[in-house]
Amino acid sequence: MKIAIAGKGGVGKTTIAGSLARYYADKGYRVIAVDADPDANLASAIGIPSETEIVPISKMKDLIKERTGAEPGTIGGFFKLNPKVDDIPDRFSVQKDGIRLLVMGSVEHGGSGCVCPESALLRALISHLLLESDEVVIMDMEAGLEHLGRGTADSVNALIVVVEPGLKSIQTAKTIKKLAREIGIEKIFLVINKVKTEEELDQVKEKLIEISYLGKVSYSDKVLKSDIEGFSPYDANSDFVLEIERIARELETQLVEPA
Numbered sequence: 205m206k207i208a209i210a211g212k213g214g215v216g217k218t219t220i221a222g223s224l225a226r227y228y229a230d231k232g233y234r235v236i237a238v239d240a241d242p243d244a245n246l247a248s249a250i251g252i253p254s255e256t257e258i259v260p261i262s263k264m265k266d267l268i269k270e271r272t273g274a275e276p277g278t279i280g281g282f283f284k285l286n287p288k289v290d291d292i293p294d295r296f297s298v299q300k301d302g303i304r305l306l307v308m309g310s311v312e313h314g315g316s317g318c319v320c321p322e323s324a325l326l327r328a329l330i331s332h333l334l335l336e337s338d339e340v341v342i343m344d345m346e347a348g349l350e351h352l353g354r355g356t357a358d359s360v361n362a363l364i365v366v367v368e369p370g371l372k373s374i375q376t377a378k379t380i381k382k383l384a385r386e387i388g389i390e391k392i393f394l395v396i397n398k399v400k401t402e403e404e405l406d407q408v409k410e411k412l413i414e415i416s417y418l419g420k421v422s423y424s425d426k427v428l429k430s431d432i433e434g435f436s437p438y439d440a441n442s443d444f445v446l447e448i449e450r451i452a453r454e455l456e457t458q459l460v461e462p463a
């Protein structure tokens with residue numbers, strides 16, 4: 205199963221990605237969690253201690269050079285567009301209780317369209333994880349879906365769009381849905397986070413009836429506190445864990461039902 209998580213900044217993508225990774229690991233699946241957000245903080249949502257040193261793949265200069273044949277940061281030279289990546293999850297991930305975390309890091313200069321050795325390596329790695337890995341892959345993404353290209357979108361079983369009550373993230377969700385359709389992702393699901401009242405929940409659902417609803421996560425001071433104190437929300441609040449479980453089960457149900 206390959207799950208990508210997107211949504212407007214601050215809606216709770218990382219909180220939910222980290223918790224889903226914990227849920228699947230608890231169920232006995234082998235999980236690869238991919239932090240594809242340049243401002244990476246999935247580690248703490250999974251519960252990896254903050255002291256753990258994590259070097260993002262995009263900063264592994266020797267690895268990039270060895271695999272692509274070019275110095276990172278160089279533009280316009282010759283380098284391999286399909287570098288070897290299949291050993292990277294084993295060798296360069298940080299592990300915690302059945303979860304292997306890969307932190308992609310950011311590629312400076314030129315943004316998503318940049319064709320440089322480090323972006324070639326990241327792209328190849330993400331393609332590999334989506335196309336060939338037999339693990340549950342959970343990707344914490346930005347709103348823009350930059351990392352998903354046409355060739356890999358097919359392998360994403362579910363794109364979960366997270367929204368919170370309020371119009372801004374709802375608008376972003378609509379944009380994400382459009383982008384997803386353009387690159388060929390059909391299975392798009394909605395999770396409504398930070399819900400305080402039934403009324404709020406119904407309002408958001410009504411505005412996004414076009415996206416299959418999976419479930420809600422209630423607003424919780426304990427979840428917020430876990431983030432501030434640097435531990436996983438999954439260890440913070442049993443009601444939150446139940447909501448995450450409900451979402452994961454609903455996802456499984458909806459994925460087997462014909463759309």
Ligand SMILES: Nc1ncnc2c1ncn2[C@@H]1O[C@H](COP(=O)(O)OP(=O)(O)OP(=O)(O)O)[C@@H](O)[C@H]1O
Binds near residue numbers: 215423
């Ligand atoms: N259900 C919730 N109840 C209370 N606070 C929450 C809840 N979900 C997330 N938060 C808090 O909201 C903030 C943003 O959450 P998170 O980092 O998961 O969002 P994000 O979408 O990944 O943000 P970014 O776009 O910056 O990566 C954090 O402080 C987090 O603890």
Ligand SMILES: [Mg+2]
Binds near residue numbers: 217218219241245344
């Ligand atoms: Mg985040």
